[in-house]
Amino acid sequence: MIPELGHFALALALALSLLQVGVGFWGAHRAEARLMAATAPIAAGVLVAVGAAWACLAWAYVVNDTTVLNVVQNSHSAKPLLYKLSGTWGNHEGSMVLWVLILALCGGAVAGFGANLPSALQARVLAVLALVSVGFLGFILATSNPFDRVWPPPPDGQGLNPILQDPGLAFHPPLLYLGYVGSAVTYAFAVAALLEGRVDAAWGRWVRPWALAAWAFLTLGIALGSWWAYYELGWGGYWFWDPVENASLLPWLAGCALLHSAIVVEKREALKTWTVFLALLAFGLSLLGTFLVRSGVLTSVHAFANDPARGVFILGLLAAFVGGGFLLFAWRAGTLAPAGLFAPLSREGSLVLNNLLLCSIAAVVLVGTLYPMFADLILKEKISVGPPFFNTATLPLAAPLIGAMGFGPVLPWKRARLLPALQRLWWAALAGLGAVLLCLAIEGYRIGPAIGFGAAAWVIGAALADIADRIALFSRPRAALARARGLPRAAWGGALAHAGLGVTILGLAGMGLATDKLALLKPGEATTLAGLEYRLTGLRDVQGPNWTARRATLEVRNGDRLVTVLEPDKRSFAVSRMNTSEAAIHTTWLSDLYAVLGEERDGGAVVRLHHNPLAPWIWLGGALMALGGGLSLSDRRMRVSAPAAKGLKAGARA
Amino acid sequence: MTKKRRRLWLLLLCGLGLGSATALTLTAFQDNLVFFRSPSDIAREAPPPGRAFRLGGLVETGSVVRETGPDGKPDVRFKVTDGPNAVTVAYGGVLPDLFREGQGVVTLGKLGPDGVFRASEVLARHDETYMPPEVADALKKSGHWNPEQGAPPPAATWNTLEPSKAPAGRSGS
Numbered sequence: 001m002i003p004e005l006g007h008f009a010l011a012l013a014l015a016l017s018l019l020q021v022g023v024g025f026w027g028a029h030r031a032e033a034r035l036m037a038a039t040a041p042i043a044a045g046v047l048v049a050v051g052a053a054w055a056c057l058a059w060a061y062v063v064n065d066t067t068v069l070n071v072v073q074n075s076h077s078a079k080p081l082l083y084k085l086s087g088t089w090g091n092h093e094g095s096m097v098l099w100v101l102i103l104a105l106c107g108g109a110v111a112g113f114g115a116n117l118p119s120a121l122q123a124r125v126l127a128v129l130a131l132v133s134v135g136f137l138g139f140i141l142a143t144s145n146p147f148d149r150v151w152p153p154p155p156d157g158q159g160l161n162p163i164l165q166d167p168g169l170a171f172h173p174p175l176l177y178l179g180y181v182g183s184a185v186t187y188a189f190a191v192a193a194l195l196e197g198r199v200d201a202a203w204g205r206w207v208r209p210w211a212l213a214a215w216a217f218l219t220l221g222i223a224l225g226s227w228w229a230y231y232e233l234g235w236g237g238y239w240f241w242d243p244v245e246n247a248s249l250l251p252w253l254a255g256c257a258l259l260h261s262a263i264v265v266e267k268r269e270a271l272k273t274w275t276v277f278l279a280l281l282a283f284g285l286s287l288l289g290t291f292l293v294r295s296g297v298l299t300s301v302h303a304f305a306n307d308p309a310r311g312v313f314i315l316g317l318l319a320a321f322v323g324g325g326f327l328l329f330a331w332r333a334g335t336l337a338p339a340g341l342f343a344p345l346s347r348e349g350s351l352v353l354n355n356l357l358l359c360s361i362a363a364v365v366l367v368g369t370l371y372p373m374f375a376d377l378i379l380k381e382k383i384s385v386g387p388p389f390f391n392t393a394t395l396p397l398a399a400p401l402i403g404a405m406g407f408g409p410v411l412p413w414k415r416a417r418l419l420p421a422l423q424r425l426w427w428a429a430l431a432g433l434g435a436v437l438l439c440l441a442i443e444g445y446r447i448g449p450a451i452g453f454g455a456a457a458w459v460i461g462a463a464l465a466d467i468a469d470r471i472a473l474f475s476r477p478r479a480a481l482a483r484a485r486g487l488p489r490a491a492w493g494g495a496l497a498h499a500g501l502g503v504t505i506l507g508l509a510g511m512g513l514a515t516d517k518l519a520l521l522k523p524g525e526a527t528t529l530a531g532l533e534y535r536l537t538g539l540r541d542v543q544g545p546n547w548t549a550r551r552a553t554l555e556v557r558n559g560d561r562l563v564t565v566l567e568p569d570k571r572s573f574a575v576s577r578m579n580t581s582e583a584a585i586h587t588t589w590l591s592d593l594y595a596v597l598g599e600e601r602d603g604g605a606v607v608r609l610h611h612n613p614l615a616p617w618i619w620l621g622g623a624l625m626a627l628g629g630g631l632s633l634s635d636r637r638m639r640v641s642a643p644a645a646k647g648l649k650a651g652a653r654a
Numbered sequence: 655m656t657k658k659r660r661r662l663w664l665l666l667l668c669g670l671g672l673g674s675a676t677a678l679t680l681t682a683f684q685d686n687l688v689f690f691r692s693p694s695d696i697a698r699e700a701p702p703p704g705r706a707f708r709l710g711g712l713v714e715t716g717s718v719v720r721e722t723g724p725d726g727k728p729d730v731r732f733k734v735t736d737g738p739n740a741v742t743v744a745y746g747g748v749l750p751d752l753f754r755e756g757q758g759v760v761t762l763g764k765l766g767p768d769g770v771f772r773a774s775e776v777l778a779r780h781d782e783t784y785m786p787p788e789v790a791d792a793l794k795k796s797g798h799w800n801p802e803q804g805a806p807p808p809a810a811t812w813n814t815l816e817p818s819k820a821p822a823g824r825s826g827s
Binding site: 341342344352353356357359360361363364367368371381382383384385386388389390392393394396397518519520570578579580581596598599601602606608 | 667
């Protein structure tokens with residue numbers, strides 16, 4: 001009964017969304033106040049309906065209702081409750097329900113907190129959001145119904161893919177989707193602005209918190225996914241330039257550009273057309289990501305679906321929303337007159353450079369991601385594009401971006417001079433140079449990591465210099481504390497996010513110095529890596545809740561001192577008949593000791609050992625970036641002028 | 655700064671960004687595109703030495719040999735076959751959890767002068783019924799599967815595939 005209720009709730013949400021589209025567009029077009037006022041309650045209704053549908057699905061998972069096909073395929077009664085719940089979005093159908101649920105939440109937030117928006121703008125934004133939700137609800141109902149029944153019901157489910165049974169991955173999809181779907185809101189604002197032919201500072205003020213929130217969630221989601229890949233997949237790597245990873249990186253790059261150019265619209269009323277374009281692009285890339293992951297054109301852990309009908313449907317949605325958006329842009333962008341003028345060397349100029357470089361990187365990544373697909377379709381040639389391509393093509397573009405990142409925040413608006421900026425930043429530059437030389441002195445001729453350390457020191461130093469300058473730390477140290485209190489949180493947030501990227505670069509540079517070793521050890525034998533001795537002391541069988549494992553015990557010693565005991569596993573899951581390797585990781589923040597157990601032979605075991613300097617900083621930096629975004633969102637200016645930011649802030653903390 | 659000059663600046667910058675992105679992409683493509691080759695492709699035309707490519711097929715049943723190098727480093731040798739031809743692969747590393755004889759595998763590496771493929775990566779991911787699409791395609795080409803008869807059979811049933819008595823030359827050592 002409950003699954004049928006869920007199915008009905010989805011259909012109801014579709015009907016309500018259709019109504020919302022009609023009422024919103026028609027009301028705004030005819031300037032009918034009553035119709036426009038009706039959009040907000042309808043959006044709340046959609047939220048309730050989709051929420052109910054999701055709750056029904058979650059219920060089916062929690063009670064392990066084996067008459068529901070989706071539960072049978074993806075769950076099992078012996079699974080812990082957390083993974084039963086996360087199992088609802090650990091599969092194609094359920095993840096689409098989560099997608100629509102978050103979209104409905106965004107619609108509800110625009111409806112609930114948008115009372116001070118011009119009513120025509122609010123109605124149009126809600127109508128565009130409803131149009132997106134019509135597309136995706138239609139997709140779910142037509143091709144991927146999560147409530148399909150199966151008869152006769154099997155005694156139990158088939159279990160969730162064991163590598164997905166992990167707390168990090170339980171929260172990875174919701175965070176990523178908050179980022180993807182958040183860009184639907186900026187898209188809706190962009191389309192509404194094109195329809196009205198007006199973009200002004202107030203519009204920029206409205207779009208910015210959404211762009212910022214979406215970007216912060218996407219940052220967290222990507223960082224969590226990368227961290228999961230590092231500790232779970234057991235390859236010792238953190239980023240593989242896998243198409244699915246790229247699919248999340250693309251909207252992140254576009255969102256990053258958008259959130260910077262929205263500042264220019266808000267403060268200076270310049271770059272309007274460009275900002276609208278970026279908003280369309282960011283959502284387009286989010287949809288492209290959804291298409292790549294969900295259509296089954298790619299093979300990876302993420303690709304659950306391989307039904308061609310689904311791919312075609314999502315491709316149709318992609319074409320409709322992106323094509324429609326850009327057509328509208330081509331038709332109406334001319335009406336958006338630019339207002340603010342600026343010199344090339346100015347805050348605006350540096351933000352233009354930022355946008356240009358971010359978009360160039362996105363373009364390179366996009367080509368590298370899609371080329372194999374087109375080569376297969378057109379040239380009939382199986383090609384793969386791997387990390388060497390992406391590294392050689394993106395790093396030269398990232399270098400000037402990182403250089404400009406330091407300068408941007410210290411340049412004044414409109415017109416700047418180079419000398420004062422250099423005066424503020426000379427010691428950050430010195431720190432960068434010092435880091436390069438230090439790395440070369442300690443590690444020998446390792447150019448890549450040395451440049452990485454230099455870049456990290458420069459970015460963090462420049463963020464500190466920016467804050468020190470704003471609170472006049474050196475010129476008037478006594479008043480500094482008072483000034484620090486008065487400094488808007490947006491300034492702190494921006495500096496923190498920049499420093500966070502610096503911390504990530506620090507981690508990447510450290511990983512550039514990583515070493516690994518493969519050894520066949522018999523019990524009692526030892527090998528050394530990076531000055532530490534790893535001794536295999538035992539191999540035994542272990543029984544877990546829904547797996548059995550073979551576990552090795554490795555004692556790690558520095559001279560005579562016992563550093564840690566690593567216990568890597570090889571697990572086998574009976575229900576899904578799968579094996580996984582559990583890496584054992586000991587982190588000291590300065591480095592990770594990482595051990596993976598391979599096969600056993602000749603009375604010994606093959607172990608792979610990694611020494612990963614500064615690895616945890618990669619994800620710590622991601623968390624700092626997201627925190628910086630959250631801090632900016634809590635800025636008083638955003639709350640006072642745009643009450644919706646309040647709702648966002650609450651979301652950012654959750 | 656006049657409007658016209660500003661626009662010129664912007665255009666120039668955009669051109670620079672786009673141009674450098676294109677140039678970078680093209681040069682990186684030239685050196686870093688990784689092609690997929692089946693054992694039959696290699697028998698037909700040897701790939702240029704020193705260039706990395708991906709080799710895929712089925713792990714020949716009974717061909718996996720585990721060795722220990724002189725420095726105590728574990729090493730694995732196995733044959734990758736698509737039916738008519740097979741190539742010997744040498745790999746020093748931990749094999750993935752789903753590596754099995756008789757199953758589909760994709761390896762990344764370079765072909766040595768002795769005809770042995772030295773792999774730097776061995777991919778055998780996903781579940782045991784999964785067949786890498788490249789491998790399915792290679793099997794189709796080598797005549798072991800007719801696409802007209804429907805979807806490829808699950809990987810486990812390919813286990814019976816025997817390598818043909820290899821023609822002399824590069825089909826294994």
